[in-house]
Amino acid sequence: MAKQTAARKSGSRGGGTLQKIGALAEGVARAAHAGEAPSIEVPTRAKSNTTWDRKRGILRMGDATQTRELFNLNQAKGFMQTVLHAAGIKELLEADKTLSLRAMFYKGLHTIPGTKEKTFADQDESDAVLEDLEVTLGSLREELHVFAKKAGTMVGNITIEDSGDEIDCRRMGSGGYAIPSIVEPDVIRFRKCDAKFVLHVEKNTVWSRFNEDRFWQQHNCILTEGGGQPPRGVRRLLRRLNQELGLPVYCLLDCDPWGHYIYSVIKQGSISLAFESERLAIPEARFLGLRAVDYQRCDLSDDVQIALNDKDIARAKQIAAYPWFKDKPAWRREIDQLLRNGFKMEVESLITKDISYVTETYVPERLKAKDWLD
């Protein structure tokens, strides 16, 4: 505990956020003392307030805000919930502890005195208020000491320090280092890194194939996976590896709308959490495969085909219309080809060529030829 506390305190995560919560509370108190209606301005988290910053290559939140007033029947509960969670986070920061989203829901949950009403109807309501607090305070959820379920693993040519422990990711066996939910610089520090790039794969079963074949050792890289759609901890870690160490990030994902969407979120951020793109998106991330053309190019058998259903087709068209895909002829061709093929393909289907085709042939050839989508 002592060590971890020391590691945290040396960072500035808690301090700045505490000040911001203090300022929020003071604003409310000042209004109350002045006989005015206390209110909080919460930036609007909606598609209507999301803009595509083409120059920076990320989604950004606009300037629209919503007011939450205490003395407005429609806004009073939201106001109360926001202040309640702000107080809870202050307590977390002062105790230098972190809590899960689920635990934060329980922490804020109680019956409002004099009524039969609960402070939160369910965890969804609590989660939404925490997202409001993120944008209101301009602090990432991680800076509020709140985390979600973790997922994702890492191995490779890098040593990191996690809460004061030195972890050599070259010596993590078959299991790997479990990427935590919070990877801010006061928790995770980068030490010796020899890796030249990061290979990020979608599934941990594929990751195991690459790790078993010691791909990261042979190709001098870092190997990560995010259990499907990577959680924020994984995205933030990839972003830090890219920004702070200058490592290119290559993504190996399925050839289907879900794979394209995962890539899009890693690269540009997500519409629902555009605020976080500033610190989570990796505009330089590249899509290494699978590509729709691989069916011919790799001479795959029809065993790899999984027919697109109506939902897939609708989703593919939706993704093709994203401004960040629409402007890119190569991506338009990719999605067109997927739709013309009429089928999706999984990375694991490359096993039909050979057990280690994906690690020994597919990825090395793509990397050598710099053959990826951007």
Add this chain to the structure above:
Amino acid sequence: MAKQTAARKSGSRGGGTLQKIGALAEGVARAAHAGEAPSIEVPTRAKSNTTWDRKRGILRMGDATQTRELFNLNQAKGFMQTVLHAAGIKELLEADKTLSLRAMFYKGLHTIPGTKEKTFADQDESDAVLEDLEVTLGSLREELHVFAKKAGTMVGNITIEDSGDEIDCRRMGSGGYAIPSIVEPDVIRFRKCDAKFVLHVEKNTVWSRFNEDRFWQQHNCILTEGGGQPPRGVRRLLRRLNQELGLPVYCLLDCDPWGHYIYSVIKQGSISLAFESERLAIPEARFLGLRAVDYQRCDLSDDVQIALNDKDIARAKQIAAYPWFKDKPAWRREIDQLLRNGFKMEVESLITKDISYVTETYVPERLKAKDWLD
């Protein structure tokens, strides 16, 4: 690669299984040469062939078998699939590589020559054949070099060796060591262990709370989580910690039928995979909580109550009727109390007492009082 191969080869996992596959193939070949109908005897994986071994405290598979003949229209496909996957596993073992269940499906998938029929309709069919092979060969799936999605994390007072890499679980930061799918002795070896017990929690968010509070250091234990229902890798590792190092295993799970079921599978094994109980079940595992009586005992507020729905009630009664619960008055009382309460409770709801109530009060008190269910 070289290191991992060496580690594997020093074990006996591959060798014995290869011999068994050889014997299976020879039986088929001998019948063919003798002009007899080739067939395979597959032990029956069904509730009807599952018995409760009260003395040993585990579920066991009975002696019933099913025959799969090549020249029987209803059995020919199953026969072919079994031989096909047996050949695929032989290839894996000889190459000293492992594959996921999904990849094994792709590996075995092709169009049967002269027909339009595929060898497997879907992955479920492939998975079932792999389970048949497990019981037919008397080898765990892990010994067939086949793995499922991994989940689960470990920290604590133990050093292990994974594929030749020494991993000190005392220095794994906030992330932890990601427990691999295959933890057989030729991959994972136990080195220095100071821990006196294992605390296994259900969710990784709860695990993070315990790790952050350095519970394993203060209480000299190993801390694991299995992402809900623990995958086989986690169960097998817990079993090895229990059997080989003599460590008691305490489970901290939600107070609901799902938590009880998770405990039951850890302790006695599962009905659908009774064969594996011999090497996965931990008859000594104990249920530390949450307990239905904790609502009163810990003076919890009604915020922690989640109403039981009809499905929960049916499930609770089903579990109460399991022979391994039925014979235990304490468990009968526990499930009765849950039903009388009319609500379930999550471990995370203890946050309503205090951020670290679960790590600083709840678990230490239960351990000290030896207050658990067996």
